[in-house]
Amino acid sequence: MAEKLQFQSEATARAHEGEDEGLPSLLPRFGEEKFPWIQVWGYIGSLVLTFAALILVIDHVLPPVALLSVILTLAVGQAALQIGVFMHVRESRGLAWQMVFLGLVLLMAAGMVGMSIWIMLFKSGVS
């Protein structure tokens, strides 16, 4: 009985090991540098993206819907920059499970925001 249990726990351990090896995209990575260049470039990049959106709106060269899509795309780029550069998203003790949470919440939030807007504006032109 005891042998069987031990065998089982060994198998579980091996399965976990296999699982870790099967998820190379979640393996943690740590960055080390002599000078915080990544932070400096991240800061410059975030300022450039922000002022690009601002100038686009002030100059108003694009039609409204295209303009909104472009500045929202710039905002998404900015968010990706903050998560990638400043939030150390790949750092973890074991596998970086937060990347799974983030992917899931993007899906759920996109569904929730999109569906809420759609259902609240449903037939609003009629009533």
Place this chain on the structure above:
Amino acid sequence: MSVPVAKEEMEQHLPLEFADEKESIKITGFWMFLVTDVMIFGSLFSSYAVYRTSVAQGPSAYQLFSFGPVILETVLLLTSSFTIGLSIYSMRRQNKQATIAWLIVTLLLGAGFVISEVHDFVGYVAAGATWHQSAFLSAFFILVGTHGAHVTFGILWATTLLIQLIRRGFTPVTTRKLFTFSLYWHFLDIVWIFIFTFVYLNGKIV
């Protein structure tokens, strides 16, 4: 097998906030909290998206907003995101003075942001644009106010971390707390970028 050896070696090179198993799991837990906070802001953004043109007798977004204070707030928050990044960078290099100094700079920039935002809100209310006025203003004040309340809470939280850092130095607990605070602060910066884009810039598109 070489895998366990590599793991052990990796654990020895882990930054202090990940060194303790129980402390490091709290960082993963904090990511889960941020994910739920995304849902809160997502629902507030969707109600704003629906009501932003329902201005009733009140002012529209185009009439209400001005770029000056909003650009100031954006630059303050972006810079504070950079300085808390430098604080974490200094923490990794065991430089306590630089960590504390950058944390103080972050706090001051955050306080500047909140003061500017409160000044904006007071101005809107003085002009008669209260949240009773229209569905647009209700959605606006709740969305931007929730973000402002998050930043205010972050300032109070960081003040307690500052005291703990000065008194206890770098331990697995204080480094973990500062790291989760930095995650929170960058997250608020991301939310602000979407408020800046979708509320303020979009309000100026006719």
